Amino acid sequence: xxxxxxxxxxxxxxxxxxxxxxxxxxxxxxxxxxxxxxxxxxxxxxxxxxxxxxxxxxxxxxxxxxxxxxxxxxxxxxxxxxxxxxxxxxxxxxxxxxxxxxxxxxxxxxxxxxxxxxxxxxxxxxxxxxxxxxxxxxxxxxxxxxxxxxxxxxxxxxxxxxxxxxxxxxxxxxxxxxxxxxxxxxxxxxxxxxxxxxxxxxxxxxxxxxxxxxxxxxxxxxxxxxxxxxxxxxxxxxxxxxxxxxxxxxxxxxxxxxxxxxxxxxxxxxxxxxxxxxxxxxxxxxxxxxxxxxxxxxxxxxxxxx
Amino acid sequence: xxxxxxxxxxxxxxxxxxxxxxxxxxxxxxxxxxxxxxxxxxxxxxxxxxxxxxxxxxxxxxxxxxxxxxxxxxxxxxxxxxxxxxxxxxxxxxxxxxxxxxxxxxxxxxxxxxxxxxxxxxxxxxxxxxxxxxxxxxxxxxxxxxxxxxxxxxxxxxxxxxxxxxxxxxxxxxxxxxxxxxxxxxxxxxxxxxxxxxxxxxxxxxxxxxxxxxxxxxxxxxxxxxxxxxxxxxxxxxxxxxxxxxxxxxxxxxxxxxxxxxxxxxxxxxxxxxxxxxxxxxxxxxxxxxxxxxxxxxxxxxxxxxxxxxxxxxxxxxxxxxxxxxxxxxxxxxxxxxxxxxxxxxxxxxxxxxxxxxxxx
Amino acid sequence: xxxxxxxxxxxxxxxxxxxxxxxxxxxxxxxxxxxxxxxxxxxxxxxxxxxxxxxxxxxxxxxxxxxxxxxxxxxxxxxxxxxxxxxxxxxxxxxxxxxxxxxxxxxxxxxxxxxxxxxxxxxxxxxxxxxxxxxxxxxxxxxxxxxxxxxxxxxxxxxxxxxxxxxxxxxxxxxxxxxxxxxxxxxxxxxxxxxxxxxxxxxxxxxxxxxxxxxxxxxxxxxxxxxxxxxxxxxxxxxxxxxxxxxxxxxxxxxxxxxxxxxxxxxxxxxxxxxxxxxxxxxxxxxxxxxxxxxxxxx
Ligand SMILES: Nc1ncnc2c1ncn2[C@@H]1O[C@H](COP(=O)(O)OP(=O)(O)OP(=O)(O)O)[C@@H](O)[C@H]1O
Ligand SMILES: [Mg+2]
Numbered sequence: 001x002x003x004x005x006x007x008x009x010x011x012x013x014x015x016x017x018x019x020x021x022x023x024x025x026x027x028x029x030x031x032x033x034x035x036x037x038x039x040x041x042x043x044x045x046x047x048x049x050x051x052x053x054x055x056x057x058x059x060x061x062x063x064x065x066x067x068x069x070x071x072x073x074x075x076x077x078x079x080x081x082x083x084x085x086x087x088x089x090x091x092x093x094x095x096x097x098x099x100x101x102x103x104x105x106x107x108x109x110x111x112x113x114x115x116x117x118x119x120x121x122x123x124x125x126x127x128x129x130x131x132x133x134x135x136x137x138x139x140x141x142x143x144x145x146x147x148x149x150x151x152x153x154x155x156x157x158x159x160x161x162x163x164x165x166x167x168x169x170x171x172x173x174x175x176x177x178x179x180x181x182x183x184x185x186x187x188x189x190x191x192x193x194x195x196x197x198x199x200x201x202x203x204x205x206x207x208x209x210x211x212x213x214x215x216x217x218x219x220x221x222x223x224x225x226x227x228x229x230x231x232x233x234x235x236x237x238x239x240x241x242x243x244x245x246x247x248x249x250x251x252x253x254x255x256x257x258x259x260x261x262x263x264x265x266x267x268x269x270x271x272x273x274x275x276x277x278x279x280x281x282x283x284x285x286x287x288x289x290x291x292x293x294x295x296x297x298x299x300x301x302x303x304x305x306x
Numbered sequence: 307x308x309x310x311x312x313x314x315x316x317x318x319x320x321x322x323x324x325x326x327x328x329x330x331x332x333x334x335x336x337x338x339x340x341x342x343x344x345x346x347x348x349x350x351x352x353x354x355x356x357x358x359x360x361x362x363x364x365x366x367x368x369x370x371x372x373x374x375x376x377x378x379x380x381x382x383x384x385x386x387x388x389x390x391x392x393x394x395x396x397x398x399x400x401x402x403x404x405x406x407x408x409x410x411x412x413x414x415x416x417x418x419x420x421x422x423x424x425x426x427x428x429x430x431x432x433x434x435x436x437x438x439x440x441x442x443x444x445x446x447x448x449x450x451x452x453x454x455x456x457x458x459x460x461x462x463x464x465x466x467x468x469x470x471x472x473x474x475x476x477x478x479x480x481x482x483x484x485x486x487x488x489x490x491x492x493x494x495x496x497x498x499x500x501x502x503x504x505x506x507x508x509x510x511x512x513x514x515x516x517x518x519x520x521x522x523x524x525x526x527x528x529x530x531x532x533x534x535x536x537x538x539x540x541x542x543x544x545x546x547x548x549x550x551x552x553x554x555x556x557x558x559x560x561x562x563x564x565x566x567x568x569x570x571x572x573x574x575x576x577x578x579x580x581x582x583x584x585x586x587x588x589x590x591x592x593x594x595x596x597x598x599x600x601x602x603x604x605x606x607x608x609x610x611x612x613x614x615x616x617x618x619x620x621x622x623x624x625x626x627x628x629x630x631x632x633x634x635x636x637x638x639x640x641x642x643x644x645x646x647x648x649x650x651x652x653x654x655x656x657x658x659x660x661x662x663x664x665x666x667x
Numbered sequence: 668x669x670x671x672x673x674x675x676x677x678x679x680x681x682x683x684x685x686x687x688x689x690x691x692x693x694x695x696x697x698x699x700x701x702x703x704x705x706x707x708x709x710x711x712x713x714x715x716x717x718x719x720x721x722x723x724x725x726x727x728x729x730x731x732x733x734x735x736x737x738x739x740x741x742x743x744x745x746x747x748x749x750x751x752x753x754x755x756x757x758x759x760x761x762x763x764x765x766x767x768x769x770x771x772x773x774x775x776x777x778x779x780x781x782x783x784x785x786x787x788x789x790x791x792x793x794x795x796x797x798x799x800x801x802x803x804x805x806x807x808x809x810x811x812x813x814x815x816x817x818x819x820x821x822x823x824x825x826x827x828x829x830x831x832x833x834x835x836x837x838x839x840x841x842x843x844x845x846x847x848x849x850x851x852x853x854x855x856x857x858x859x860x861x862x863x864x865x866x867x868x869x870x871x872x873x874x875x876x877x878x879x880x881x882x883x884x885x886x887x888x889x890x891x892x893x894x895x896x897x898x899x900x901x902x903x904x905x906x907x908x909x910x911x912x913x914x915x916x917x918x919x920x921x922x923x924x925x926x927x928x929x930x931x932x933x934x935x936x937x938x939x940x941x942x943x944x945x946x947x948x949x950x951x952x953x954x955x956x957x958x959x960x961x962x963x964x965x966x
Contacts, residue, residue, distance in 0.1 A: 015806050022803065149932075152929040156926055246903070288806075
């Protein structure tokens with residue numbers, strides 16, 4: 001267990017180093033980062049000014065050392081647009097995004113868990129069809145379009161929820177549904193197929209042979225085993241939702257980091273973009289580490305290793 | 307003590323719907339099980355041993371499986387006889403694990419890896435008795451001790467992967483005997499174990515079931531094991547019972563060509579056999595509905611009738627009893643091996659349904 | 668002998684089996700139909716559109732669909748904010764989507780197979796490096812990566828294809844490498860090598876045939892994903908230039924008029940749902956038919 005933890009932490013560290021490399025080169029893809037960071041119609045003097053200000057005329061290795069050195073201290077330079085430390089701006093926006101993501105996750109779990117379990121344990125029934133249908137829809141309905149359609153129906157026509165902003169419970173409903181729809185489908189698919197698979201395990205037959213009734217077999221034997229699979233993809237789904245929040249937060253004017261990415265990209269504020277990217281990746285890496293640990297804690301086969 | 311019947315199975319048939327066609331896994335299987343008796347079930351892989359016994363408690367997957375006919379009347383020590391195949395699921399759950407225990411072949415996969423072994427035993431106790439909480443736990447520890455797990459109290463909290471194969475199988479046995487059942491169905495309980503552990507498990511099963519006078523259905527590939535423990539032997543082939551009778555009698559006077567082949571493969575008894583049969587060819591396909599003798603393609607005594615109709619059970623000549631439920635020696639073969647001639651077309655087979663026990667509906 | 672003959676009658680032939688899989692899963696047929704429709708639109712767009720997709724006519728801007736009381740069946744799905752026929756633009760939009768999907772997958776698959784073969788075949792450090800980089804790409808939120816790179820590179824069809832081609836390669840690397848390792852472990856590569864077979868023969872004779880099933884299945888899902896993400900980029904104004912009719916660009920335009928002219932955003936979105944539904948059904952079906960190892964989990 002300790003050795004497992006240790007290797008996982010080292011791996012995560014390496015991954016973060018890789019993230020720094022990618023985000024460093026990401027803004028230098030065109031070969032002329034100064035040009036990238038000014039408006040398209042900027043004068044050559046303006047470009048030159050930017051080049052000097054950002055240190056783009058130094059050797060690449062120096063630039064990289066500076067970048068990594070700053071990054072470990074949490075310093076990603078000044079945001080070009082807001083004229084404030086990038087990381088501070090990101091951290092200010094984090095709570096809103098976490099709130100939205102958790103709400104979306106809650107929505108997804110609320111529907112996918114019962115749907116996946118019933119569908120998986122009753123293959124071929126209407127419930128199964130429903131589970132498969134939602135699994136498919138989650139993958140095929142784009143969340144940015146779903147968000148717009150939700151606004152049309154529930155804000156414009158029915159006036160149940162506000163169109164945008166972050167003010168109280170009602171304002172989080174539509175963005176959470178739009179953002180949670182894809183994970184809803186993923187979870188439903190995953191839970192359904194996990195239930196189908198666990199259902200045919202020998203130990204489930206043993207449970208039935210003991211006279212345990214179906215709902216108890218489901219809750220005590222099947223669900224415990226399925227929850228492991230669920231935990232293992234939580235990290236990945238969080239990463240997805242961070243990406244999806246770019247659309248959803250922009251559409252609903254939700255003041256989180258997703259909307260900030262869009263704004264930063266449109267304003268060509270790349271120091272800020274880098275800060276967001278490293279933060280998000282770090283978030284996902286840490287989350288994956290945590291889910292792996294949780295996984296190891298739930299599963300005695302890993303817990304008791306060496 | 308041996309005498310009254312605890313289980314009476316009649317004309318059991320099970321099919322599976324598969325992508326390649328309908329598998330007729332079990333055809334017209336009938337047998338009786340007496341109290342305190344051990345019934346050995348042998349036959350090659352795929353002959354329907356597991357499916358027929360598991361379908362008694364409806365433990366096969368439905369769908370694709372389907373019990374198409376038959377009855378399985380269970381006569382508990384105290385209580386009314388019931389047909390297990392007609393019982394609603396909720397009532398069946400009260401019999402499973404309580405009156406009829408199961409031990410499965412593969413102890414590696416038959417226990418839930420995420421639950422402590424103690425909890426898995428206690429689960430059954432809690433379900434079928436009034437015991438609760440720590441009393442229930444004590445009972446589980448007691449059962450663990452009973453099946454010979456050293457340090458049972460500490461071992462209660464272990465997970466299956468911390469146990470060896472033999473120990474896991476002992477846990478399975480503890481689960482099976484937890485509620486002092488009438489019957490234990492053991493589906494090749496020793497096949498997955500080392501030879502040394504096998505003997506240990508066989509001994510323990512025998513001791514426990516004799517002690518509690520539990521009837522046992524012991525499915526096996528290994529005629530040697532069965533010879534040591536069974537009172538009655540049932541030989542299955544291609545989903546049907548081909549021969550059945552008291553074990554000493556079947557071993558000394560096998561009356562079905564398949565049984566002869568099977569015993570011929572057993573070195574100890576092979577010498578005593580007059581005519582050795584080498585079972586050539588491959589197992590029968592179960593896709594065709596049972597319209598002929600399943601063994602016809604591999605049988606050295608085969609003649610045209612074997613391919614035209616399905617042989618019913620006949621009394622073997624010299625059978626001590628002409629009552630199949632009293633384990634008269636029966637064989638499903640049109641060739642009378644004792645007299646070494648074909649049976650007369652007008653010699654009638656046994657109508658098993660004529661031998662009824664009890665007054666069930 | 669008679670028994671064998673009887674058995675033959677009762678066992679289904681391979682053809683019957685394939686037919687049974689198709690019929691049991693009618694959704695596969697629906698998938699073929701949906702995808703076929705989109706493909707047809709993309710190929711024959713020029714011949715089937717009722718109007719020009721780019722010609723503006725401000726006098727009829729934001730006209731509702733034909734069935735609406737204020738609508739006109741001349742423009743069955745209505746017109747957009749610049750008076751362009753929605754139906755014609757959606758038909759043309761399928762070209763952008765399918766082009767991005769097709770070439771994106773082609774590039775991703777080529778890179779992925781090459782690196783996967785190298786990683787699986789050579790093993791050791793090279794394997795570790797390739798797989799390390801592949802996993803790295805999976806650590807960064809995918810959409811974020813794509814959005815930023817698209818913003819850096821600027822709006823063009825080629826850029827979008829390249830972005831998707833490169834960022835989706837890791838999945839194909841994984842599949843190819845997994846298959847190579849599986850086949851290597853099975854031992855018959857060793858025996859083929861010991862018999863003097865050249866790497867080329869092993870790759871083309873043993874490894875690639877086994878890869879076709881899984882790769883084709885994944886390619887279908889990936890293509891659907893790229894169509895999805897291309898529209899998303901378009902929605903943020905980061906995909907093909909604004910003049911080109913693409914579903915993403917149309918959605919971006921429709922977003923501004925969502926309150927009073929919701930159809931401008933609704934129809935391109937429906938087109939995306941239609942397409943990716945078709946491709947997902949097709950992918951599920953392909954997996955069932957081509958890859959027996961995955962069949963159990965699918966049905
Ligand atoms: N779920 C299923 N779907 C289709 N066919 C099945 C299924 N389960 C069992 N069968 C078929 O039923 C037949 C009998 O199987 P069964 O497991 O009873 O054999 P067995 O005598 O117990 O063999 P073994 O000694 O290998 O355990 C086999 O031909 C098998 O293919
Ligand atoms: Mg079996």
